[in-house]
Amino acid sequence: MGVKSMELxxxxxxxxxxxxxxxxxxxxxxxxxxxxxxxxxxxxxxxIRNEMADLEEMGYLEQPHTSAGRVPSDKGYRLYVDRLMKIxxxxxxxxxxxxxxxxxxxxxxxxxxxxxxxxxxxLTNYTAVVLGPKMDRVLIKHIQLVPIDKRCALxxxxxxxxxxxxxxxxxxEGIDEDYLYRISNMLNHLFKDKSIEDIKLExxxxxxxxxxxxxxxxNSIIDALTTSIDVGDASEVYLGxxxxxxxxxEYHDIIKAKEFFDLLEQKEFxxxxxxxxxxxxxxxxxxxxxxxxxxxxxxxxxxxxxxxxRTLGTxxxxxxxRMEYSKAISVMDFIGKTLSDYLTQLxxxx
Amino acid sequence: MGVKSMELxxxxxxxxxxxxxxxxxxxxxxxxxxxxxxxxxxxxxxxIRNEMADLEEMGYLEQPHTSAGRVPSDKGYRLYVDRLMKIxxxxxxxxxxxxxxxxxxxxxxxxxxxxxxxxxxxLTNYTAVVLGPKMDRVLIKHIQLVPIDKRCALxxxxxxxxxxxxxxxxxxEGIDEDYLYRISNMLNHLFKDKSIEDIKLExxxxxxxxxxxxxxxxNSIIDALTTSIDVGDASEVYLGxxxxxxxxxEYHDIIKAKEFFDLLEQKEFxxxxxxxxxxxxxxxxxxxxxxxxxxxxxxxxxxxxxxxxRTLGTxxxxxxxRMEYSKAISVMDFIGKTLSDYLTQLxxxx
DNA sequence: ATTAGCACTCGTTAAAGGAGAGTGCTAACA
DNA sequence: TGTTAGCACTCTCCTTTAACGAGTGCTAAT
Numbered sequence: 001m002g003v004k005s006m007e008l009x010x011x012x013x014x015x016x017x018x019x020x021x022x023x024x025x026x027x028x029x030x031x032x033x034x035x036x037x038x039x040x041x042x043x044x045x046x047x048i049r050n051e052m053a054d055l056e057e058m059g060y061l062e063q064p065h066t067s068a069g070r071v072p073s074d075k076g077y078r079l080y081v082d083r084l085m086k087i088x089x090x091x092x093x094x095x096x097x098x099x100x101x102x103x104x105x106x107x108x109x110x111x112x113x114x115x116x117x118x119x120x121x122x123l124t125n126y127t128a129v130v131l132g133p134k135m136d137r138v139l140i141k142h143i144q145l146v147p148i149d150k151r152c153a154l155x156x157x158x159x160x161x162x163x164x165x166x167x168x169x170x171x172x173e174g175i176d177e178d179y180l181y182r183i184s185n186m187l188n189h190l191f192k193d194k195s196i197e198d199i200k201l202e203x204x205x206x207x208x209x210x211x212x213x214x215x216x217x218x219n220s221i222i223d224a225l226t227t228s229i230d231v232g233d234a235s236e237v238y239l240g241x242x243x244x245x246x247x248x249x250e251y252h253d254i255i256k257a258k259e260f261f262d263l264l265e266q267k268e269f270x271x272x273x274x275x276x277x278x279x280x281x282x283x284x285x286x287x288x289x290x291x292x293x294x295x296x297x298x299x300x301x302x303x304x305x306x307x308x309x310r311t312l313g314t315x316x317x318x319x320x321x322r323m324e325y326s327k328a329i330s331v332m333d334f335i336g337k338t339l340s341d342y343l344t345q346l347x348x349x350x
Numbered sequence: 351m352g353v354k355s356m357e358l359x360x361x362x363x364x365x366x367x368x369x370x371x372x373x374x375x376x377x378x379x380x381x382x383x384x385x386x387x388x389x390x391x392x393x394x395x396x397x398i399r400n401e402m403a404d405l406e407e408m409g410y411l412e413q414p415h416t417s418a419g420r421v422p423s424d425k426g427y428r429l430y431v432d433r434l435m436k437i438x439x440x441x442x443x444x445x446x447x448x449x450x451x452x453x454x455x456x457x458x459x460x461x462x463x464x465x466x467x468x469x470x471x472x473l474t475n476y477t478a479v480v481l482g483p484k485m486d487r488v489l490i491k492h493i494q495l496v497p498i499d500k501r502c503a504l505x506x507x508x509x510x511x512x513x514x515x516x517x518x519x520x521x522x523e524g525i526d527e528d529y530l531y532r533i534s535n536m537l538n539h540l541f542k543d544k545s546i547e548d549i550k551l552e553x554x555x556x557x558x559x560x561x562x563x564x565x566x567x568x569n570s571i572i573d574a575l576t577t578s579i580d581v582g583d584a585s586e587v588y589l590g591x592x593x594x595x596x597x598x599x600e601y602h603d604i605i606k607a608k609e610f611f612d613l614l615e616q617k618e619f620x621x622x623x624x625x626x627x628x629x630x631x632x633x634x635x636x637x638x639x640x641x642x643x644x645x646x647x648x649x650x651x652x653x654x655x656x657x658x659x660r661t662l663g664t665x666x667x668x669x670x671x672r673m674e675y676s677k678a679i680s681v682m683d684f685i686g687k688t689l690s691d692y693l694t695q696l697x698x699x700x
Numbered sequence: 701a702t703t704a705g706c707a708c709t710c711g712t713t714a715a716a717g718g719a720g721a722g723t724g725c726t727a728a729c730a
Numbered sequence: 731t732g733t734t735a736g737c738a739c740t741c742t743c744c745t746t747t748a749a750c751g752a753g754t755g756c757t758a759a760t
Contacts, residue, residue, distance in 0.1 A: 031753050046703050049754070067709045067753050108517075108577075142498045148491070148508055156506060156516070158498055164516050166506070167458075227458070242592075243611035252604050254596060261593035261611075381722050396734050399723070417722050417740045 006054060014041060015051050016060055017084040020072045024322055027249050029069035074287035074321060077299070081284050081325050088326045090334050094123065098335060102342045109133070109163060109343075113238050116315060116339055121241020123331045126319035127264070131274055132236030133163060133312040140191050140199075145184040145221075147177050155224050167224040172217050187221070199225055237267040250320050256297075263294055273300075274314050280304045282332050287321040299323045303336035307343035315339070356404060364391060365401050366410055367434040370422045374672055377599050379419030424637035424671060427649070431634050431675050438676045440684050444473065448685060452692045459483070459513060459693075463588050466665060466689055471591025473681045476669035477614070481624055482586030483513055483662040490541050490549075495534040495571075497527050505574050517574040522567050537571070549575055587617040600670050606647075613644060623650075624664050630654045632682050637671040649673045653686035657693035665689070 018039045019030045032052060036045040052070050055061045060076035063069075072080065090098075101119060106112060113130050120128035142158040150171070157165045171180070191199060199222070242264055251257045264270070273292065285300045301323070302316040315336060317328055368389045369380045382402060386395040402420050405411045410426035413419075422430070440448075451469060456462060463480050470478035492508040500521070507515045521530070541549060549572070592614055601607045614620070623642065635650045651673070652666040665686060667678055 029753090033753075044703050045753095046705095047701085050702090053755080063754090065710060066755095067711075069753065106577075142504075144496055146494055146496055146506060154492075154506060154508060154514060156496060156504060158504060158518070164504065164518065166514050166516060168508070168514065227456075241615070243608055243615055246604060246608040246611070254602050254604070254607070257604070257607060258593055258596040261596070265591070265593055379722085383722075394734050395722095396736095397732085400733090403724080413723090415741060416724095417742075419722065 020080045031069035077286045085326045117238045117240030126317040128240035129316045130238045131313040301328045303332040305339045370430045381419035435676045467588045467590030476667040478590035479666045480588045481663040651678045653682040655689045
């Protein structure tokens with residue numbers, strides 16, 4: 001057989017691309033005859049058969065059973081994504097559609113995120129998972145205690161990303177509005193321009209001197225601060241288009257479908273999975289590349305969004321490894337950027 | 351045949367109950383022999399056959415095809431729910447499990463709602479839909495403008511239910527902190543103890559005299575107030591246990607399953623469906639009783655939750671018409687009450 | 701190196717043939 | 731008059747069988 005034949009020469013790449021292109025839309029194992037007929041490369045099906053056997057031996061293709069066509073392996077998809085596929089730019093209609101949806105203003109960050117998940121899923125036809133803004137590295141812009149009545153006050157926290165959090169806390173006896181005002185100023189002075197993480201670590205030391213009286217009250221403030229932030233985890237995972245999965249025949253098996261929806265219900269897991277370092281741009285995880293067993297039959301395309309150059313969160317779509325990577329990647333890229341522009345502008349103004 | 355035989359006598363009710371009890375767990379059409387054997391009523395299968403034919407003619411049972419057993423009709427389920435089924439009280443273990451989960455405090459109302467949807471779905475094995483607190487009839491307890499920096503302020507709104515809403519609004523040139531403070535007081539004075547609805551109707555008239563200067567600013571405040579409230583609709587629909595539907599053989603059909611999940615994705619629709627007048631207690635909608643075509647193959651059990659005697663929202667479960675009504679109703683009832691107690695206490699304190 | 705030809709594999713589909721569960725009806729019975 | 735045993739009949743579901751066809755690998759010819 002000679003070593004020569006096992007090179008990944010141009011023809012092999014061409015054939016691999018053709019097979020994957022075909023399989024992505026058909027979901028059926030691809031045979032040599034199909035390739036020979038559909039793509040006119042001037043070689044016979046027998047030749048293609050030989051090449052396919054080589055590609056299988058090299059790990060780029062798999063055979064469901066002896067007398068079936070070939071199916072791409074994860075390694076095959078990886079090669080396809082990195083070197084073979086043609087990135088499809090969004091159509092002008094699609095780009096305009098997206099731009100228009102982000103045209104109208106709203107101050108409700110959550111609404112924007114929800115809308116993003118819907119757009120993402122409707123354009124890609126996969127399931128979208130969008131994470132709300134990460135709070136941990138965000139800086140505090142303003143912190144204040146607002147008196148409501150004799151017994152309680154509202155703790156308000158505003159970050160430099162324009163996100164607001166608040167919590168009602170009760171006031172112990174014998175604290176008048178003026179004292180509350182002084183505490184409020186003190187907190188603001190102490191924590192302004194600090195990150196949320198800092199609060200968790202520092203306060204006990206720095207505040208200690210203020211804490212001699214009303215120790216409990218201070219504790220409840222710190223408590224409210226940290227817990228109101230920590231909530232960020234599971235509750236800020238937004239899904240869109242979960243039912244899209246039914247479009248794909250691999251999930252017409254009830255067992256598979258159930259697995260998928262069970263997965264989606266584990267919001268904490270999704271959060272852990274998709275929260276990533278600030279690496280911007282679009283990234284693709286194919287099947288077994290995923291560290292989690294539960295996800296090794298899926299592919300995930302992830303992008304980040306930011307405001308004013310600071311990464312805030314991630315958007316992802318999740319679907320079968322037989323995914324329209326080309327379309328998916330360009331949509332993710334475009335929406336990630338559009339959303340970032342939108343948020344940057346929003347925060348700059350508001 | 352005689353008119354007599356068509357009465358709903360005790361024996362017919364007994365048989366109907368037996369059939370529905372059986373069908374609810376088996377999901378298979380129930381035959382006369384099954385009833386005769388399993389439930390010892392001292393009559394033969396032939397007699398039961400006659401009664402079943404009567405029950406079918408009266409509309410309580412249906413026959414999928416000539417040589418199959420009987421299946422309850424919606425009318426049959428209705429009779430079952432109203433008169434036949436034995437309400438199963440929660441086991442002590444279950445009651446304790448629920449109580450324990452509501453034992454620990456949190457100020458995050460949203461977390462409580464999310465947890466409720468999880469508990470509901472895990473105990474009933476159906477899909478839970480919980481609506482967040484309705485805002486429209488809620489009274490305003492406190493309203494305030496908190497200055498953040500020169501260019502913007504935070505509008506904070508606290509309701510008598512302890513719910514907080516806020517929005518960042520920008521301040522026009524030439525408004526100093528003192529003036530802002532006066533406006534804040536004015537707003538508070540004007541809107542305190544009013545409902546949100548009132549704001550939408552009244553402000554233009556009442557505020558007009560204040561609005562001579564800074565008309566735009568006032569408009570943006572009113573805008574922020576009303577929109578931050580209106581969000582309430584779709585974004586406050588919480589789902590739990592959607593994947594539970596796969597436990598039931600009627601949804602092993604992919605078409606049916608897809609329909610179900612498509613339904614769940616229409617949050618606005620679910621909101622419209624489940625938001626109801628304050629009628630408290632548990633209510634059941636069976637199949638075609640539902641006004642919406644899309645839901646006529648499902649049954650829905652709904653309860654309300656409240657705080658301090660004021661109804662806030664609804665909890666529901668949705669599942670096949672072949673539902674364990676008895677279990678479902680008692681769980682809904684118990685959780686509705688427990689949640690109400692919890693919230694009542696929470697708001698009384700905080 | 702390429703390709704035509706061919707035997708072989710294996711999954712898919714359709715038809716055919718029970719098996720089984722259930723019914724309605726009739727006739728006998730208390 | 732209500733109840734029940736018996737029976738013919740219906741219809742779905744499951745299994746078996748056979749034929750089909752898409753696809754492969756190998757061999758031999760080009």
